[in-house]
Amino acid sequence: MLLDRETNFVSAMLTSIRVVTENPVVMLGWAAIISVTMLLSMIPAFLGLIFTLPILGHTTWHLYQRAVSPAEG
Known part of the structure; x- marks a missing residue:
């Protein structure tokens, strides 16, 4: 959320x-x-982390977008 929109860490x-x-x-x-x-x-x-971390990061980003409403503006 901190990377997606301009907000503070408490709101996130x-x-x-x-x-x-x-x-x-x-x-x-x-x-x-x-x-x-x-x-x-x-x-x-x-060595499996080379593949796992990007996949989990990408999946987490999409789950975040579904869970949190889009930013206004």
């Missing part, structure tokens, strides 16, 4: 808390996917 944190409280099952599922993917990526001497 409050938005994050609001999204988690509105969608706890989805957020726990996403946290589990991230945890398992990261653990599996670290097995081959951390």
